[in-house]
Amino acid sequence: MADAPQSWFFDAWSRVYDFAPVQAATYKPVHDAILAALRGVDCHRVLDIGCGTGRLAARLSRELPQTQIVGCDFSAGMLSQAHAHQTRASWVRGDATRLPLRSAAVDVVVSSEAFHWFPDQPAALAELFRVLQPGGLLLLALVNTPSALLSNVMHAGSRLAGQPFYWPTVGEMRQRVEAAGFRVRRQQRIFRLPGFLLPPVLTHAVRPVARKSSSVRRQA
Template identity: 30%
Template sequence: MSSDPYTPSTDSRASTKAHARAQFEKWALSYDRSWLNELVFFPSIRRCLAEIQSWRAARPTPAFRMLDVGCGTGTLLTLAARLDGAERLIGLDYAAQMVRRAHEKFAGSPHAEKLLALQGDAEHLPLADESVDVVTCCNSFHHYPHQSAAIAEFRRVLRPGGLLILIDGFRDNVIGWVIFDVGVALAEGRVHHAPWSQVRAMIEAAGFAGLRQEKMNVLAPLLVNIARVA
């Protein structure tokens, strides 16, 4: 039995991706002013930075390369670039306008030489095997129609000892169900917030080790998944 929440057809996946891309192309100019920043995005960014710092402190060398999948306008990466040891930070987004906004933000960073934004598909990452040390994916996973394929790609590009941080809506309580399975689905359509048991199954099936899952936030609960490559 597949660990996918569902297995859509190729045509269905293409339609879902096109729908999401059209939404985010329109949203790109106002994205950094969204009310979701304080409620969802900034808490996720802070958690990612804390997890990276903790992971980095336990390594024999602080140097790391990072990929942020569904990077939006690149806020997480501009902050991660300030961390000791940050060598190369790559953002990937499916929407061209988001990538363009990320390029603009990166150009104004004192760490611009470390930062790169690419347009691409989470299910087909344009990176070599074992090419990064950290993969983050914050609040975009519900837009991916073939979620286990994306997680398999996260695993493919991570080096041994690498860190995965996957954060998305927690829909396993009443508040989360109302917000994500009802509210977000009505507002955005064609999304799937997987229950945490299904996310666990997909991450473990991809070969990750030491998975930790936690619920974060109250008003807009988020599922935090932290795993490593052995």
């Protein structure tokens, strides 16, 4: 049994990943929700973590023409598909738990259907907090289950299959994001037909702007 999904699994998946009907039914509704959440937001540099074949990053760079988009993924296979897009987005290979970006490098982080694969979710959230500027926006979309039992059953099954993932419950997702230091603004269900009983949830959160220290001593 493996404790973390392997990048070869995603390398293999990348060859069929862009199959149009699957993209339209499964991933497009999630990408649409992320794009809608970004409309009207003044953003300059966006990280798409777990960008896969880069469809969301490519759409972001078309629809937000003033914004620089960086897609990051640990699978060389996914990134080689991403490179095929005619896009201004740039691509970087890296693991979500050890991001190859400097601190406060971006003002928005998005992630679609990837977070459940990250083997250490608190470590990934700590990295997302680090690379996001204070005041920056985090948009994380993945299936959040209605019960802890279901999360654990799915996790056990995926471990047995050798590619473990963990879908938190909606409440657990909020707790994890807040434990990393973010303020959760809202959690939005995304409707899609396949698997409509297990809908993805888009968590909107911000990295708070640090308050000024209150320990300034009064002058005597």
